[in-house]
Amino acid sequence: MRMRTLAIGIAAAALAAGLGLFGATRWSDANTGAHPRAGSADPATIARGAYLARLGDCAACHSVAGQPPFAGGLRMETPIGAIYTSNITPDRRHGIGNYTLADFDRALRYGVANGHTLYPAMPYSSYARTTPEDVAALYAYFMHAVEPAAVPERPNEIPWPLSMRWPLTVWRWAFAPEPAPFSFAGDPVLRRGAYIVEGLGHCGDCHTPRGPGLQVRAFGPQDGPAYLSGAIIDGWHAPSLRNGDRTTIGAWSEEQIAEFLRTGSNAHGMAFASMNEVVANSTQYLNPADATAVARYLKSVGDAGTVQGKYAYDPATSRALRSGDAGARGAMLYLDNCAACHRPDGKGYEGVFPALAGNPAVAAAPPDSVIRIVLEGMQTARTQATPAQFTMPAFAGRLSDAEVADVATFVRGSWGNRAPAVEARDVARLRR
């Protein structure tokens, strides 16, 4: 999250030249005309706005440790320089205190503020799905329940002429979906799940691959099989959330997905990397009905079991290790370094040490996450439901590139996992 990389300026300028998009108009004031009146601030609306701000994970980017909530200032790297997130407290001088509801809506759904286009690091393309009622509730929350903070915004560090914002406008015309009333026919629970996942939850900003302009390639199942099919984000693999792959949540039940979102772990794995923050700031607050809706919707995206068949536990590895056969590549390293916590049967201890058997983080085709976890170690997410934290030690100082490759190959090919082998050069690439 902190280092999300977006080649927007350059890519968009190139696109502008190539596509001749000047003159197109995709946003106008008329689109925001039908809103409920600004300034309605009854406690129920404010409370709903607070909940929606959690769903949208506004704090992830607009709150920084040591600063008042939503005062902005988070540094985000782009290939053309660093940008800083905005102060979105109702401070009149430094924040959004002078925003009307229409201004707020324009920033949130259309990516336009103070007359210029925002960097798409602000996930307005996903937020475009938000209903006018929910935009109004968010506005009520930010205007009436967030403390104004007189924290000046930090200027972006992008040199002229790359700092010019017009290419962003072209980018927006080319890639951002036009905000339109959210439409989803059918089951109300699936509808609610789609609304959260495709909209405020902006799950696809990390879980859907990006195209050549670094735009998110699909915003919903209607855009084809790229949607939520997995992506590398900040050097981590955000796995496919489609139901069809045996290495991902295809093997998870609806209850297990909901449990993961609300607690950061389940029998199959634990949250890490930026998903850790997503759970801590956002999904742990999903109410039970919404967690179920998200889970059911995810189970509906992609065709179950058609890709590679479901994961099935294979006891052969465990049997071999227990009978003293450590001849498989990396098996000895596993016994020496990993088995104390993750156990020879690869099933770990639920809620403490995650299972590696059938774990998508281990068995997904791209090896990036498992290599980085072994090199860097990590900590479990802290949520209301799971206040204790457990630590996975870092092995960068203890294992060579070849050894990390061997042990990663072992866990990726054992207990029914069937991911390709890892080579030392893959490890060298990710070691810092």
Ligand code: HEC
């Ligand atoms: C992934 C990071 C990220 C998330 C999540 C995010 N924002 Fe932003 N937001 C940004 C960045 C970066 C900017 C500044 C972009 C720029 O300067 O062009 C911004 C700008 C804004 C602005 C414009 C303020 C101004 O006057 O410059 C508003 C309003 C805003 N965000 C509201 C929200 C709300 C409400 C949410 C949650 C629903 C949210 N943001 C979630 C990154 C994020």
Ligand code: HEC
């Ligand atoms: C800021 C980037 C980011 C956002 C936004 C994000 N995720 Fe993730 N997610 C990740 C990363 C990275 C991983 C891999 C680490 C892990 O498994 O915890 C992941 C893993 C997961 C997993 C575990 C999948 C598996 O197969 O192991 C689930 C389920 C998940 N995300 C659901 C969601 C949902 C639902 C949303 C939207 C509400 C969402 N994510 C939003 C980055 C993100």
Ligand code: HEC
């Ligand atoms: C001292 C106990 C301990 C040892 C030893 C250990 N781990 Fe871990 N491991 C953990 C904990 C705790 C986590 C969960 C951290 C988290 O999710 O943030 C974890 C997480 C993981 C994960 C991510 C799974 C997920 O779903 O989050 C992988 C992969 C992993 N370990 C592999 C290994 C390998 C390979 C070794 C040996 C080289 C190893 N571990 C040694 C405790 C350990």
